[in-house]
Amino acid sequence: MRAEIIAVGSELLTPDRLDTNSLFLTSELNQLGIRVVHKAVVGDSREDMRSSFRHALDRAEVIIASGGLGPTDDDITRETLADLLGRKLHLDQAILLQIQERFRRFGRAMPEINIRQAMVPEGATTLPNPRGSAPGIWIEDSGRIVILLPGVPVELRTMFEEQVKPRLVRIAPSERLHKRDLRITGLPESDVEQRVSPLYAMYPDTETTILSSPSGIQLHPRMWSADAAKAEKILDEITGRMALALGENLYSMKGESLEEVVARVLTENRATVAVAESCTGGLVAGHLTDVPGSSSYFLGGVVCYSNDLKTSLVGVPAELIASKGAVSSEVALALADGIRKRTGATLGIGITGIAGPGGGTPEKPVGLVHIGIADERGPREKAIRFPGDRERIRIYATYAALDTLRRYFPYSAHGRG
C-alpha cells in the first residue's frame, strides 16, 4: 500500500521552514505497513494545490495532507480538494457547535470566519480535533483515501493517533516494517560502512540506513515482512553480526543516547563524576545533566576558561600551566585529578583544548583536545585532533569525553541488547 504526504503552506516554501510533520507521519504509516512513496510541499495557491492532489491521486492509495484548514482566506485545502473531487461543501451543524463550544470555553464568541471550518465535502467523515478548532477530513474516492489534517504538530499527532490510525489499521496490509537502531561512536562513517556493508548482500531482504550526527553514527537496519517472528530473527542475526564487526564502538543496540548509556553505567557501578572543562565550556556538564535523575551520579563541575580559575577552583599549579601550556596532557591530567579531589567524586574528567578559530599553533593546532579521566589510582589522558569549525570541535570533544567515561567501565557492564 502506497502513501503520499502533502504539506500545505506558503511558509513551508521559504528558506526558514521544513515540513517535519512528514517524519512523524512516515514513521506511523510504516508501522502500519504503508510505504511513503512521495512527499510534496505546496503553497496556498489553488492551482498548485489542485495539481498536487491530482498527481497524488494517480500515484498513491492513501494521501495525507497537512495544513490549510484554518479559518482565513489563505486556508483553501478543504475547498480545493472538494472541487477536485467534484463534491459540494455543506455546513456540518454538529462540527459548528463543537467549534462554538470551544470558543465559549475560552470565554469568547466564535468569529464569523470560523464557520468555514465547519464546511465538509459531501460524503466525507469529519475527524474531531481535541487540541484546536480545525477538524480533519477523511474522504474515500475511487479506491483512494484522502485525509486532511491541521498543520500544527500537536493537533496533527493527536488526531492521527486517535482518529486516523484506528481507521487505517482496519485496511492496512499485513506486511509491517521491523527495524533496529544501533549507535556507534569513535569511528568515522566510512569505517562503519566498510565494517558492516559486507553484511548487506548476506541479508538481501533488509535495508540499512546509515546516519551521521555529532554524537556518532547510527545504523538503522529494517525489513518489511508479514511474518513478524521471521523478520525479528533476521534482524537479530544481522545486528548480531554488526555488533561483532563494531566491537566496543557500539554503545547501544536499542537507540539509546550516549548520555543515557553513560547514566546507566555510572548508576549500575554506583559511581559519581565531576568535570573540569576548558574548551568545551560547560557542554560536558550540560550533556551529563540532560538525563533526568542525573543528580544521583553527577556532582558538578567547573568551567575554568581562564588560567586563574584552573588554579583557584581546581588546584592546577600555576607553574604547570606556565611551563606546559594550558592545552597540554599535564594540565588535562591535573584538571581530572583536581576536580575529583575537590568534589569527592569517584571519577574526575578534565578537558582542555583549542576550539578555535584563533589560538592554534603548528605544535598545538585548532582542534587539538586533551581529555583526562581520574580515579582513585590517579589520572590518565588521551589527545585527539578533531576536524571542523569551533562548533563541531566543541561538540565532538564533548561526546569524546562522554565516551571516555563510558569506556572506563568494563564493556560487559553496558548491558546492550
Added chain:
Amino acid sequence: MRAEIIAVGSELLTPDRLDTNSLFLTSELNQLGIRVVHKAVVGDSREDMRSSFRHALDRAEVIIASGGLGPTDDDITRETLADLLGRKLHLDQAILLQIQERFRRFGRAMPEINIRQAMVPEGATTLPNPRGSAPGIWIEDSGRIVILLPGVPVELRTMFEEQVKPRLVRIAPSERLHKRDLRITGLPESDVEQRVSPLYAMYPDTETTILSSPSGIQLHPRMWSADAAKAEKILDEITGRMALALGENLYSMKGESLEEVVARVLTENRATVAVAESCTGGLVAGHLTDVPGSSSYFLGGVVCYSNDLKTSLVGVPAELIASKGAVSSEVALALADGIRKRTGATLGIGITGIAGPGGGTPEKPVGLVHIGIADERGPREKAIRFPGDRERIRIYATYAALDTLRRYFPYSAHGRG
C-alpha cells in the same frame, strides 16, 4: 519566474531524514528573484521519478533536482530525465577523463561502474563537480530549464555557487527578494503577533513569517520588488515600527544570535562574567562560550548540582540552603554574588531551579527557576516559571539567563540597527 525543487533518494522517504538542500536552494533562488512554488521528495523508482519530473515541467520554469547521480544501479536520475525528454545518453569523453583523473589523484583506478557518471543527455551541458565524482547536468527544453545536482550538500552548494548561479543570473527576472531578520526574547509568539500584526495591513506589499525557537521569536519581513531602494525603504519603515512595538524585547534587527548580542554588550562595556549554575547544568556557560573570542569576557563558572558544591565551590552558606531550600531566591542571590567574588568577574550569574521531571512541590513546582545577577553593588534576582519538559525548561532558563545579562546594560548600548 517559478521554480520547483525535487529531492531524489529513497532514504529521504524514511522517518529519519529530511531534505535540507532545499532550504539552501530556496534561499539562493529567492535572492535571484525566483520563487519556489513546489517541493517534492521522490524515491529511487523510475516510474515515480518520471511522474515527478513530468508534473514539475507542467508547473515551473526552473526545476532543480538533487541526488541520484551516483555510480550505482539505484542512481537513475540522469537516465529517467533523458528518457522523459526523449533524448539519448552519450558518453562524454572529457567528463570521463576528469572522473578518471580524480580517482588517480586519490591513488585508485576508476571502477567500471563510474562510467555511468560520464553519460550525458543529448544537448545538455555538464556542470563540473570539484568536490566529488558526479558531474551535474543543465538541460533546456521547451522553455524549461532542468538542473541535476548531486545530493551531497557540500557538492551541491559548491556547484550551485560556481556553475548554476552565474547561468541563472543571466535569465533571472529583475524582481528580487528583500528581507530582514528581527530577534525577540521575553515574549510568547502570540504576544509578538498581536503587537506587530496591525502593521501587516499597512504594508500590503510585505509578507512576514514568524518563527519560534528556544532562543525566542524571529520575525522575517520580506518583499519582492524590482526597485531595491524602494523595497529597502519600506522594510526600514515596517521594521522601525516593529521595533517600537517590541521595545526592549527586540535584541537584534540583523539576525544576530542572543549569544552574539551578549558578547557584544559585554565587550563594549569591558565587562567580564562568571556563572554558577544548578538546574541548567553547564548550559549557560556552554552557550556563552559558543562565540569565538569568548575568553575575553567569560572567566568561567561552576556547575554546582549538589548542595555540597554550592557551599564548597561558591561559598553559599550551608545554613541558607537548609533553611530556604536549594531552589530559592536567597540561594540564587548567594550563587550570583559568590561566583562573582570568587572569580573577580564584573558580573556574576546564579541559577537554581527545578528542571524536573521529579522534585516539584506545590510551592516549588517543576519549571520554577530563580536567576540572580550580581555586580559590585550586590545581587538582584527574578523568578520565572517555565512550561514544558526537562529539556525545554533547561533551554528556556539558559536563554533567560543570557537575556538577564543583556538587559543589565542600558538598552541604547545594544547597538541595534
